[in-house]
Amino acid sequence: MSRVPTQTHDLIKDTLSNYKFGFKTETKPVYKAPKGLSEEVIREISRQKDEPEWMLEYRLKAYEIFKKKPMPEWGGNVKALDLDNIYYYIRPQDTEKTDWNEVPSEIKTTFERLGIPQAEKEFLAGTGAQFESEVVYHSLHQSLKDQGVIFESTDEALKKYPELFKKYFGTVIPAHDNKFSALNSAVWSGGSFIYVPEGVHIELPLQAYFRINAENMGQFERTLIIVEKGASIHYIEGCTAPTYSSESLHSAVVEIIVNEGGRCQYTTIQNWSNNIYNLVTKRAFAYKNAEMFWLDCNIGSKLTMKYPAVYLLGEGARGEIQSLAFSGAKQHQDTGAKIIHAAPNTSSKIVSKSVCKDGGRGTYRGLIQVNKGATGVKSHIACDALLLDGDSRSDTYPTMKIEEDDVAIAHEATVTKIGEEQLFYLQTRGLDEQEAASMIVNGFAKPIIKEFPMEYALELTRLLELEMTGSVG
Amino acid sequence: MKIATNPTTENSINSHQRPTMNTLEIIDIHAEVDGQKILKGLSLTISSGQIHTIMGPNGSGKSTLCKVLMGHPKYEVTKGEALFNGENILEMEPEERAKLGLFLGFQHPIEIAGVTLGNFLRHSKMAITGEKIGPVAFMKTMKAKTEELGMHRSFIGRGVNEGFSGGEKKRTEIAQMAVLEPKIALLDEIDSGLDIDALEIVSEGINKNFEQTNCGILLITHYQRILNYIKPHHVHIMHDGRIIKSGGAELAQELEDNGYKKYV
Numbered sequence: 001m002s003r004v005p006t007q008t009h010d011l012i013k014d015t016l017s018n019y020k021f022g023f024k025t026e027t028k029p030v031y032k033a034p035k036g037l038s039e040e041v042i043r044e045i046s047r048q049k050d051e052p053e054w055m056l057e058y059r060l061k062a063y064e065i066f067k068k069k070p071m072p073e074w075g076g077n078v079k080a081l082d083l084d085n086i087y088y089y090i091r092p093q094d095t096e097k098t099d100w101n102e103v104p105s106e107i108k109t110t111f112e113r114l115g116i117p118q119a120e121k122e123f124l125a126g127t128g129a130q131f132e133s134e135v136v137y138h139s140l141h142q143s144l145k146d147q148g149v150i151f152e153s154t155d156e157a158l159k160k161y162p163e164l165f166k167k168y169f170g171t172v173i174p175a176h177d178n179k180f181s182a183l184n185s186a187v188w189s190g191g192s193f194i195y196v197p198e199g200v201h202i203e204l205p206l207q208a209y210f211r212i213n214a215e216n217m218g219q220f221e222r223t224l225i226i227v228e229k230g231a232s233i234h235y236i237e238g239c240t241a242p243t244y245s246s247e248s249l250h251s252a253v254v255e256i257i258v259n260e261g262g263r264c265q266y267t268t269i270q271n272w273s274n275n276i277y278n279l280v281t282k283r284a285f286a287y288k289n290a291e292m293f294w295l296d297c298n299i300g301s302k303l304t305m306k307y308p309a310v311y312l313l314g315e316g317a318r319g320e321i322q323s324l325a326f327s328g329a330k331q332h333q334d335t336g337a338k339i340i341h342a343a344p345n346t347s348s349k350i351v352s353k354s355v356c357k358d359g360g361r362g363t364y365r366g367l368i369q370v371n372k373g374a375t376g377v378k379s380h381i382a383c384d385a386l387l388l389d390g391d392s393r394s395d396t397y398p399t400m401k402i403e404e405d406d407v408a409i410a411h412e413a414t415v416t417k418i419g420e421e422q423l424f425y426l427q428t429r430g431l432d433e434q435e436a437a438s439m440i441v442n443g444f445a446k447p448i449i450k451e452f453p454m455e456y457a458l459e460l461t462r463l464l465e466l467e468m469t470g471s472v473g
Numbered sequence: 474m475k476i477a478t479n480p481t482t483e484n485s486i487n488s489h490q491r492p493t494m495n496t497l498e499i500i501d502i503h504a505e506v507d508g509q510k511i512l513k514g515l516s517l518t519i520s521s522g523q524i525h526t527i528m529g530p531n532g533s534g535k536s537t538l539c540k541v542l543m544g545h546p547k548y549e550v551t552k553g554e555a556l557f558n559g560e561n562i563l564e565m566e567p568e569e570r571a572k573l574g575l576f577l578g579f580q581h582p583i584e585i586a587g588v589t590l591g592n593f594l595r596h597s598k599m600a601i602t603g604e605k606i607g608p609v610a611f612m613k614t615m616k617a618k619t620e621e622l623g624m625h626r627s628f629i630g631r632g633v634n635e636g637f638s639g640g641e642k643k644r645t646e647i648a649q650m651a652v653l654e655p656k657i658a659l660l661d662e663i664d665s666g667l668d669i670d671a672l673e674i675v676s677e678g679i680n681k682n683f684e685q686t687n688c689g690i691l692l693i694t695h696y697q698r699i700l701n702y703i704k705p706h707h708v709h710i711m712h713d714g715r716i717i718k719s720g721g722a723e724l725a726q727e728l729e730d731n732g733y734k735k736y737v
């Protein structure tokens with residue numbers, strides 16, 4: 001029997017898995033750290049980036065915290081993740097570019113295949129593209145620059161705006177928050193830094209796209225968004241990776257500050273390949289009458305653990321978290337939402353929808369906390385799960401810590417198994433079982449999908465249909 | 474400014490010519506569900522241009538017959554045949570039967586949250602005809618059909634049966650039939666839950682479809698009232714999984730007067 005060439009084999013595997021982003025790019029990185037984590041690797045990252053001393057110290061301190069903290073025992077199974085088998089830093093090119101034509105052609109081609117430059121032209125106010133550890137390309141409309149908007153890679157921001165950077169960095173999510181925020185703080189690289197000055201409304205979204213290319217890669221993007229008084233922004237992140245048989249790690253930290261009367265929408269379309277551990281900490285502080293909206297869609301990855309949080313710190317602040325998770329074969333989406341009501345008359349809304357298929361597993365973990373003194377709080381939580389077969393699993397773990405009486409909190413949770421009767425009904429109308437199931441899933445996901453900008457809503461609908469066609473393995 | 478429209482695309486969705494004769498033959502069918510025998514040797518032949526009515530006490534197996542004919546996976550046929558134009562359909566998937574031209578108006582229509590009626594039915598029509606239909610052309614047909622049935626066109630944009638009242642669901646079933654233009658339509662208690670005016674409107678809708686497409690209809694009902702509007706050619710009494718008596722329209726009136734006592 002002749003062996004199938006590796007490339008063909010991968011191609012077949014990609015086709016079978018219906019994951020259209022699984023292609024690999026041959027590249028020559030400028031620098032690749034040896035596998036595994038050590039103080040030496042951290043020093044080398046800092047050296048490569050030519051960072052100020054305080055940042056190196058910050059990293060090393062975080063590394064100490066990371067070593068002391070145990071792996072989380074709750075949530076998804078991270079036991080199979082071998083942290084010694086990860087590349088913690090790969091530098092794909094010499095310096096960040098502002099012209100696509102200067103980006104190494106194979107990397108540029110990769111982003112073209114992912115539709116990034118096209119999207120930039122059509123409906124974005126600014127774009128960042130990260131490949132492995134570094135942002136390789138960055139742009140922002142001139143009109144926004146003129147208004148004082150900053151949109152840079154976090155590395156660039158540290159160089160260009162050291163004061164602003166130091167004022168906010170690590171203030172929302174300290175290194176010691178959890179094992180993986182400590183890891184990110186030690187080895188962070190890339191991510192977006194955004195500053196929206198008082199009263200500036202950014203009409204079109206800013207988008208950053210994250211691509212992992214190498215096998216056993218660790219990507220530790222660090223994002224910091226500051227929205228000043230009465231300003232507003234919509235930031236979108238997308239992510240994909242090639243399909244490999246062994247694990248890669250994406251562990252981001254995203255910190256957001258929304259000042260009085262400001263608004264921030266943070267939209268995620270997470271479509272990692274199914275060998276990626278996606279362990280992310282995301283948190284926003286919302287001050288008086290400010291509004292934070294996390295819109296979070298998780299389709300890919302092997303395991304995602306992500307619970308976007310909003311701390312409502314000023315009177316009248318609003319927090320909203322809507323998430324959609326799709327878990328297929330051998331996938332676990334352990335996602336959720338956290339809202340801390342720390343001021344009076346704050347309100348929140350959580351909508352979580354999860355679809356599980358072919359033995360996939362979806363978990364919702366939520367926290368609603370109302371601190372003493374936070375009177376007049378309103379909160380509405382709705383979690384729905386749709387199971388497509390008997391092998392799939394869904395769990396809901398809602399936690400409430402309420403220290404105030406004057407609160408109005410409503411919580412609804414449903415788990416539905418896709419109905420034989422629904423399928424039959426649609427089949428009697430000429431649709432085959434797969435089309436029928438796909439239609440039911442799209443209908444289920446629709447209330448969240450319609451929150452996305454149109455271009456993304458269409459793409460998401462297509463992705464869900466793709467996930468629904470044929471089972472993996 | 475006037476925009477020229479293309480009449481061929483506008484009219485391409487509904488084709489009213491059905492010169493062929495279609496026949497559904499049910500021959501000595503036995504079926505069970507969860508090990509319980511429900512149909513116990515039922516035979517009936519429905520052809521184009523005929524309206525058959527089945528009446529029968531609760532639990533006699535009327536809905537079961539419909540589900541068996543459409544291929545519901547839970548129902549097992551243990552004996553007998555169902556032939557559509559001579560071809561055995563019992564091994565076919567429900568969607569294949571739909572593509573042949575069978576339609577079931579459900580006694581209890583199912584809700585599909587988030588899937589709009591218009592979008593669903595367009596896909597359904599495309600699946601059945603195997604032709605691509607643009608949303609704009611389709612919406613035109615859809616609007617006409619829903620308005621004929623006294624439904625506000627906002628229903629097109631709502632989730633299939635999602636939050637519909639009992640009567641609205643029934644109207645929607647007939648709107649679906651009108652759009653899909655089946656060759657043989659099984660209408661399971663389409664009159665239950667309709668108010669007096671709705672009954673008349675829905676009956677007119679069924680009659681219109683019958684005249685235009687010359688389909689065959691199996692109308693399951695408990696009440697004589699709908700038969701004031703829809704004139705059946707044949708009336709059958711079903712009991713305990715069998716047809717125990719067949720006759721003309723007069724049989725329905727007799728049942729209305731005397732009940733099933735005489736027959737069961």
Ligand SMILES: Nc1ncnc2c1ncn2[C@@H]1O[C@H](COP(=O)(O)OP(=O)(O)OP(=O)(O)O)[C@@H](O)[C@H]1O
Nearest residue numbers: 506507509511529530531532533534535536537538
């Ligand atoms: N899944 C099932 N398991 C067991 N019995 C069933 C099942 N489905 C239907 N039956 C039984 O089959 C019989 C026939 O049911 P069916 O719904 O066909 O009756 P019907 O004639 O349509 O009644 P109705 O006039 O009330 O609509 C009933 O006794 C019912 O309880």
Ligand SMILES: [Mg+2]
Nearest residue numbers: 535536537580
């Ligand atoms: Mg019935």
